[in-house]
Amino acid sequence: MRLFARCTVWFVACISGLLLGTASAAASDLKLHTRLVWGTDQGQPAGKNLQEIDDKTRAKLHQFKWKHYWVMNQCTADTNAKEHTKVSLSDKGAVDFKDLGNGSVEIRLYDLKTGSEPKRVKVVQHSIEALKKGELCILAGDDKETWDNAWFVIITAAP
Numbered sequence: 001m002r003l004f005a006r007c008t009v010w011f012v013a014c015i016s017g018l019l020l021g022t023a024s025a026a027a028s029d030l031k032l033h034t035r036l037v038w039g040t041d042q043g044q045p046a047g048k049n050l051q052e053i054d055d056k057t058r059a060k061l062h063q064f065k066w067k068h069y070w071v072m073n074q075c076t077a078d079t080n081a082k083e084h085t086k087v088s089l090s091d092k093g094a095v096d097f098k099d100l101g102n103g104s105v106e107i108r109l110y111d112l113k114t115g116s117e118p119k120r121v122k123v124v125q126h127s128i129e130a131l132k133k134g135e136l137c138i139l140a141g142d143d144k145e146t147w148d149n150a151w152f153v154i155i156t157a158a159p
Contacts, residue, residue: 030079030105030128031076031078032076032077032155033156033157033158034153034154035073035074036072036151036153037153038149039061039064039066039068040070040143040150045070050071052069053071053154057136057154060136061138064150079098079105081098081100083098088112091112092111093110093111093112093151094109094110094118095110100125103129104125104127107125107137107155108120108123109153124137128157132157134156136155137154138154138155
């Protein structure tokens with residue numbers, strides 16, 4: 001009888017471990033869509049084939065003042081709990097992501113300068129559940145080259 005009890009306890013422990021492992025693997029199975037967007041009152045830059053941001057995202061940016069939001073670059077990347085996933089947005093900026101395993105993702109923004117190490121500018125944590133429900137994570141700043149323009153890094157869960 002004791003052998004049966006030990007085997008039952010061992011079996012339950014193994015099944016529990018498998019279920020917990022599957023749940024944590026599913027939690028870190030997140031793809032993030034990242035867009036680098038330029039906010040401006042100017043029209044489309046000459047010689048560049050840029051798209052304006054979609055209407056749904058534009059509606060969520062209503063508190064900002066610009067007429068146009070041009071998508072400069074975009075990409076989709078997987079996140080995981082073991083290491084940061086790096087995404088280059090331009091020759092001037094990059095982000096990386098890491099699933100923290102507590103229902104949130106850490107997002108780190110970097111300033112890239114030629115000849116020097118990347119400089120971490122901002123670190124934020126955002127709810128994975130909120131991203132999956134359609135919430136945006138927006139990091140933004142002034143465009144240092146053009147007066148009265150701005151850049152945005154807009155992060156959403158990939159469809």
